[in-house]
Amino acid sequence: MTTLADMQAQKTSPVAWACLALTILVLMWSGLAPKDRGTWFMEVAPVFIALPLVALTWRRFPLTTLLTVVITLHAVVLMVGGKYTYAEMPLFNWLRDEFHLSRNHYDRVGHFMQGFAPALVARELLLRTSPLRPGKWLAVVVVLSCLGISALYELIEWGAAMALGEGADAFLATQGDVWDTQKDMAMAGVGAIVALLLFSRWHDRQLTTVGVR
Template identity: 60%
Template sequence: MPKADRRLVALGMVWAIGLLASGWSPFDRATWWMEVAPVLIAFPLLVATRRRFAFTDLALVLIGLHGLVLMLGGAYTYARVPIGFVVQDWLHLARNPYDRFGHLMQGFVPAIVLRELLIRGGGIAHRLLAPAVLGFCLAISALYELLEFGAAMALGQGADAFLGTQGDPWDTQWDMLICLTGASLALLTLSRPHDRQIARAEEDQIGRP
């Protein structure tokens, strides 16, 4: 079995266990479906494109971790995740911070995924790479906030668990800022190891019959 297939099999098994655990008895079934929807979309796309474009190990591990973050948030809703209450008490915060962590990941993971797509796809100057990635991540965050707005309008009070604002009138702005922060952190800390993995992936692709 090719390496790309083995990695996707492993990811599929981890995500399947995560989906089963988080979806067994979620706090709110409709919220669970909305939160895990990216996972249900991403995995078929990864499988369908594995021959033409196999992500690096770094990108794939981050994608896997992000999926688990979404599943945990879907199981409890972001405002009720137990580990968030532990951190809230530890840091004496006014709210459960798991939602903030989710939005940090919303920038951190797509930054590496988008960076890889842009580098390996070509057609963009290196000096424009970071601004383009940051701009894309901020656009993703804005789109997600608009989707949350649409859910709130469609579901009324039933969307409270999905929104997870916890009474903060500036929740949308904070979410977008934290997403941008996560994307910036990813570029600052992972660009060099990511470049090495991309170089190896391109060498493997050239050597593949």
């Protein structure tokens, strides 16, 4: 567990400062004349919540560099989606047209990251604040937690659709796919599993820098 000496010795890394600067710059760009202001606010809301939370708790609970970078990448995906809406992201419109795809797939990237980033967030929080240790049960708890987060987000989208009617179409980004909700949750599950398979060992090594043995 993290000791007082560990926290006092922990300094904010240049990478963390760079991630903060990037997040603020992309947030400003994203908020400058987005395609739809209401959709932008709903898509970017997690950034408005996470950014001050991480900043306020950093001194006593600094995150590993890996997690800091992953959270920043997730924030960028959210802010780009907010800027254009997930169904109209220009690069993925080009990919759709160039490769004759059935839809703009940027929404799938967003939901993949919705599992990928929370998997490492949950893993770090559990290893630093609970008796759980690296292994299969930790992986099971993390993946199921990410699927729960994804299901909660889909419920929020449903609530938005009920409240806003047609005005929620850009936020939902279903693009006419009746199985969009199920596919979104599946992508979050895949993202969580990929994060654990690719980065668990690296994450374990980084956790030693914040006092986790």
